[in-house]
Amino acid sequence: MDRITVKIARDFSRTxxxxxxxxxxxxxxxxxxxxxxxxxDDAIKNDxxxxxxxxxxxxxxxxxxxxxxGGLIREHxxxxxxxxxxxxxxxxxEPYLMTDIFAYLxxxxxxxxxxxx
Amino acid sequence: xxxxYSTKYFKNKNNKHAEASLKKRLRFKKNKxxxxxIQNARTKPQKRVVNNxxxxxxxxxxxxxxxxxxxxxxxxVIEFISTLKSHFDKKRKVFILMNKIKSIxxxxxxxxxxxxxxxxxxxxxFNGDFPSDDNINNILIAxxxxxxxxxxxxxxxxxxxxxxxxxxxxxxxxxxxAELGANIxxxxxxxxxxxxxxxxxxxxxxxxxxxxxFNHATPTxxxxxxxxxxxxxxxxxxxxxxSFIDYGVGIFxxxxxxxxxxxxxxxxxxxxxxxxxxxxDVLRKILNGxxxxxVTGKHYRGKGLPGIKEAMDRNLISNLHIIxxxxxxxxxxxxxxxxxxxFEGTFVYFEINAQTSSTPWTELQ
Numbered sequence: 001m002d003r004i005t006v007k008i009a010r011d012f013s014r015t016x017x018x019x020x021x022x023x024x025x026x027x028x029x030x031x032x033x034x035x036x037x038x039x040x041d042d043a044i045k046n047d048x049x050x051x052x053x054x055x056x057x058x059x060x061x062x063x064x065x066x067x068x069x070g071g072l073i074r075e076h077x078x079x080x081x082x083x084x085x086x087x088x089x090x091x092x093x094e095p096y097l098m099t100d101i102f103a104y105l106x107x108x109x110x111x112x113x114x115x116x117x
Numbered sequence: 118x119x120x121x122y123s124t125k126y127f128k129n130k131n132n133k134h135a136e137a138s139l140k141k142r143l144r145f146k147k148n149k150x151x152x153x154x155i156q157n158a159r160t161k162p163q164k165r166v167v168n169n170x171x172x173x174x175x176x177x178x179x180x181x182x183x184x185x186x187x188x189x190x191x192x193x194v195i196e197f198i199s200t201l202k203s204h205f206d207k208k209r210k211v212f213i214l215m216n217k218i219k220s221i222x223x224x225x226x227x228x229x230x231x232x233x234x235x236x237x238x239x240x241x242x243f244n245g246d247f248p249s250d251d252n253i254n255n256i257l258i259a260x261x262x263x264x265x266x267x268x269x270x271x272x273x274x275x276x277x278x279x280x281x282x283x284x285x286x287x288x289x290x291x292x293x294x295a296e297l298g299a300n301i302x303x304x305x306x307x308x309x310x311x312x313x314x315x316x317x318x319x320x321x322x323x324x325x326x327x328x329x330x331f332n333h334a335t336p337t338x339x340x341x342x343x344x345x346x347x348x349x350x351x352x353x354x355x356x357x358x359x360s361f362i363d364y365g366v367g368i369f370x371x372x373x374x375x376x377x378x379x380x381x382x383x384x385x386x387x388x389x390x391x392x393x394x395x396x397x398d399v400l401r402k403i404l405n406g407x408x409x410x411x412v413t414g415k416h417y418r419g420k421g422l423p424g425i426k427e428a429m430d431r432n433l434i435s436n437l438h439i440i441x442x443x444x445x446x447x448x449x450x451x452x453x454x455x456x457x458x459x460f461e462g463t464f465v466y467f468e469i470n471a472q473t474s475s476t477p478w479t480e481l482q
Contacts (some may be wrong), residue, residue, distance in 0.1 A: 007481075009481055010481045010482075013295070014299065014481070015295040015296045015298060015299050015320070016295060017293050017294075017295035017324060018293035018295070018324065018327070018328045018331070019328070023292060023293045023328060023331050023332070024292040024293030024294060024295065024327070024331075025292075025293075025294070025295065025296065026295050026296075027293075056479060056481055057320075058295075058298055058299055058302060058315050058316075058317070058320040059298070059315070059316070059317035059318070059319070059320025059321045059324070060317075060320075060321060060324075061293075061295075061320075061321060061324030061325050061328060061424075062321075062325070062420045062421070062424050063328060063420065064324075066420070093315075093317065093476045094317060
């Protein structure tokens with residue numbers, strides 16, 4: 001499978017900010033709607049792997065990460081398993097972020113199941 | 118001459134009056150001489166203080182705490198803030214008596230600056246005298262307090278930057294400013310380690326705090342209140358201290374005001390709180406993620422305040438203190454205490470030092 005690398009520090013900002021656009025600059029919502037969703041959607045359709053490189057930023061607020069990953073399910077209704085099949089994470093500087101991100105995806109998936117019922 | 122004035126009775130009366138009058142004049146002269154002696158012996162700043170006192174006779178005098186530190190004397194500082202808030206709400210002119218301050222730390226700077234700006238924004242007169250201790254005076258001068266206080270044209274802004282970059286710097290805004298961390302990190306790391314590094318815990322803590330203030334300081338409207346951040350680097354001790362404050366409703370009031378539909382609505386019932394548990398116990402639970410876990414049934418994953426504690430546990434920040442409503446927490450020592458008075462707002466203090474974990478700075482390719 002082809003791989004597309006998204007390095008947040010390089011392709012978006014070294015200082016990722018809050019969750020929503022209304023809260024301030026460089027928000028998770030901004031990144032998801034302007035870049036991340038289209039890249040991910042394209043990767044799923046064309047069977048590519050999205051490699052998200054989390055290193056190089058000054059640090060993340062937790063809501064930013066929840067919004068970009070959880071938002072793919074909540075707002076764009078992408079399939080949880082499809083996301084897992086097409087996602088690869090790099091986080092050498094903060095390895096614990098990977099556990100958090102997979103949990104954000106799981107939580108968003110479970111919430112979407114509850115909402116659908 | 119009338120016959121009356123030449124009588125013995127009148128002459129006696131006149132003499133007595135003249136004597137009394139002479140005594141009075143001599144007494145006045147003596148006192149005036151004494152007063153002038155004191156006045157002339159005063160230095161110019163001392164004269165200025167005396168003149169200021171007379172000039173501000175119609176101001177409400179408020180005495181600053183002798184040991185002006187939110188970290189070591191929270192009860193006195195909350196009392197001071199409450200008094201000023203009450204004057205502010207009634208739009209009363211205030212004169213802060215600072216000459217008796219014996220010690221001050223950087224947690225006090227952010228309080229003094231933020232309160233002064235609140236008064237100036239509403240065009241309510243705010244003034245004060247100088248601390249008699251030169252070191253305390255120097256700290257206040259370095260913080261930009263006097264410069265802002267005596268500014269003739271004060272403009273209300275969404276954003277404030279007060280102080281000098283190399284000493285104490287105070288920032289205030291309403292939105293989340295993730296870029297602020299970059300500038301601070303640059304200064305702090307160079308002063309502590311001598312070279313540029315990344316403090317991931319600093320960035321996370323600042324973003325979480327700003328976001329909390331934006332969303333929770335006022336239950337009815339987001340982004341309504343300013344948050345304030347004072348940063349100071351002690352180059353000798355290699356410690357950077359961060360004092361963050363907002364005058365919102367505070368953590369517990371914010372939780373209590375959650376409306377139906379919010380996952381924290383009825384949080385007390387969901388937590389099944391025992392009656393013996395007080396706010397100090399609850400704050401410990403919040404920071405450990407237990408509140409989120411119990412209420413939502415999911416792991417907290419470091420969101421919000423627990424994220425800041427997590428940063429402390431990972432040695433990404435240190436010496437974390439939180440004061441909100443009636444709770445004082447020295448999180449680093451796991452000491453959570455109830456206060457006898459209530460602070461309307463949230464105050465968070467933490468430090469970065471030479472032992473804090475950091476990530477090497479890398480240029481992006």
